[in-house]
Structures are given as structure tokens and as C-alpha cells.
Amino acid sequence: MPHILETQGLSRTFNGFHAVSNVNLSVQEGSIHALIGPNGAGKTTCFNLLTRFIDATAGRIRFQGQDITRTPADAVARMGLVRSFQISAVFGQLSVFENVRLALQRRRGHSMDWWRSDRALAVYDERTRELLDEAGLSAWAGHAAGELPYGRKRALELATTLALEPRVLLLDEPMAGMGAEDIAHAASLIRQAARGRTVLMVEHNLSVVADLCDRITVLARGEVLAEGDYATVSRDPRVVEAYLGHGHAGQRKHHNTRSGEEASHG
Known part of the structure; x- marks a missing residue:
């Protein structure tokens, strides 16, 4: 399948701090692709760069073969690159x-x-x-x-996002704050939403990632640490070390893990 969203050398520095450094990302059209990593890995900053909420310090972003590195955020959204946020907005x-x-x-x-x-x-x-x-x-x-109960508010947010007819749907921690029942419902909605479109999601719940995602990119300290399917990245010693070193051992078993990363440096 062709790549609908790609970055080359994508980087962002905040006052000398390298939040994202030389990230090369390729998202296949029609796939569900996860961006994971410990807190502070650069995931939300990547989302902000891809959707043009912030400017890249270096590197390029291509969407449907078109360079959007300097395209305004509203124009990018109209092109079909649409995101949701960690906090429900209704x-x-x-x-x-x-x-x-x-x-x-x-x-x-x-x-x-x-x-x-x-x-x-x-x-x-x-x-x-x-x-x-x-x-x-x-x-x-x-x-x-x-x-609405919290889980239903997140479902409403997804419905309003789908109303914009996205080609690529970017979901920023869609399971954050949910209990097991809401997580199962949200996962079903995401699987359904992925029919006929591409999904790129930041998610801390690794059981959800394992069940939903075709491909996973692991970030650590703003850089790509590993990439592949869940079986591949979960066995990578560098990935295991990154999670163990940040207090995330055994996270695959948890159903309600919330992110503490900040939007600008996450």
C-alpha cells in the first residue's frame, strides 16, 4: 500500500531542548498505525507538527504526496488530515x-x-x-x-471528527481516562472508523495497541527507537529498556494508563 503520510528528518527544538529529533515516519494508506513511547518521548509534539499546530525546526512532512511542511493548520485539516485531542471538546x-x-x-x-x-x-x-x-x-x-458519561463524550468527539470526512484520522490518547467497558466500545468505534481511511494514534494502553494496530513506531527521547508490528517491537531490547527505565514495566496488562506528558514537549 502507498504511504499517505510521511516525514523526513522531522525535528523540533524548544529553547535548546530537542523534543523531536530526525523522525522518519511512513504511514501506509488504510492502516491503523500507533505512535507509542514513555512519557516525554515526543509523541504529542509529533502530532502537533504533523497537523501544523507548531512549526518544524527541520525536516519535511508530506501528505498524499504533497509537501505540507509550511501549510497552515486549517488548510491541512481541509485536505483531510484531522485530529482529536486528549481532552474531550464538545x-x-x-x-x-x-x-x-x-x-x-x-x-x-x-x-x-x-x-x-x-x-x-x-x-x-x-x-x-x-x-x-x-x-x-x-x-x-x-x-x-x-x-454524557465520559466514554460517550469521547464517542461524540469521534463522531464530530468523522463528520469532517478525514482521509487520515489522528487520535491523541483516545482511551485516556476510560474504564474497561468504555475502552472496548472505543476500540470497536476506532476499528469501524478505520474502514476506508487511515488512523494514526498515540496511545498508552498497549493491549489496545496490540489488538488494533497494524504497525507501531516507538519513540524515546524524541527519536524513533523501533518500528514494526507489535510482536516485533515488544521483543526489541531497546523498547523493553525504554519502558522499564520509565516505570512502565508490564504495561501491556493495564487498561487505564494515562499520559502525563505536556502538549508542547510530550
Whole structure:
């Protein structure tokens, strides 16, 4: 399969600190690819670079064969490189249905649709219902988004992200803060969302990574430490040492591991 997203020598320095250093990443189209590593490895910084939230100090980024190293973040999102965040972002006072419909309006690019009547916005209703059904949220459609349990809020965030019709979906710790039942539901949603698109995810729950991902890139101290399928990277002595050295021994058995890395240096 062709590579839909690639970096060459991608680097970012903050006041002399090398958060990301010479990262070469190749994400195959149609795959689920994980970016893992101990806290402070550079994972979230990589996400911020790929989605153009911050500028690279050095290196290049190519998306669908096009150089996007200096392309503005909003233009990159419109091209189909769309991300979610560690913290769920929904409009709490709007209904679940309205949140998804608003995301569809944003995809169309007409911000003044916000002020149009429900009748005028009915063109979005069918697709809204489809997305809610895919996310397992049909029963919650009329509820205020702020009233949703945490796991369902993350499902709503995924539905609103899918409304933007991404070619590549970047998920930043989608399982963070979830219990076992919500994790199983979220994993199912991600597997379904991956049909017909590419997923790149940062995730600390290694059992999820093992079950979901086709390929894994391991970062440590801002550099690529290893790459391959789960069986390959989990046996790599350098990977074992990196996790043991950061207090992550046996993480494969855990279901609720949260990241403490900061967005700018993560």
C-alpha cells in the first residue's frame, strides 16, 4: 500500500531542548498505525507538527504526496488530515445531535449556518443520524452533550471528527481516562472508523495497541527507537529498556494508563 503520510528528518527544538529529533515516519494508506513511547518521548509534539499546530525546526512532512511542511493548520485539516485531542471538546449545552450537525456544517464551510433555522439545516439530518448510529449514540441524540458519561463524550468527539470526512484520522490518547467497558466500545468505534481511511494514534494502553494496530513506531527521547508490528517491537531490547527505565514495566496488562506528558514537549 502507498504511504499517505510521511516525514523526513522531522525535528523540533524548544529553547535548546530537542523534543523531536530526525523522525522518519511512513504511514501506509488504510492502516491503523500507533505512535507509542514513555512519557516525554515526543509523541504529542509529533502530532502537533504533523497537523501544523507548531512549526518544524527541520525536516519535511508530506501528505498524499504533497509537501505540507509550511501549510497552515486549517488548510491541512481541509485536505483531510484531522485530529482529536486528549481532552474531550464538545459543546456541552447543545444536544448530541446538534454537536454532530454543527460539525457537518463546519465541513461545508458556511459558518453563518449557525444562525439558520432548523428547517434550513435539515439537509444535514440524515448524515447526522448515520454518524450517531455509527458511534452508538442514537439513544443519546436529544441529550445535552455535557450530560454524557465520559466514554460517550469521547464517542461524540469521534463522531464530530468523522463528520469532517478525514482521509487520515489522528487520535491523541483516545482511551485516556476510560474504564474497561468504555475502552472496548472505543476500540470497536476506532476499528469501524478505520474502514476506508487511515488512523494514526498515540496511545498508552498497549493491549489496545496490540489488538488494533497494524504497525507501531516507538519513540524515546524524541527519536524513533523501533518500528514494526507489535510482536516485533515488544521483543526489541531497546523498547523493553525504554519502558522499564520509565516505570512502565508490564504495561501491556493495564487498561487505564494515562499520559502525563505536556502538549508542547510530550
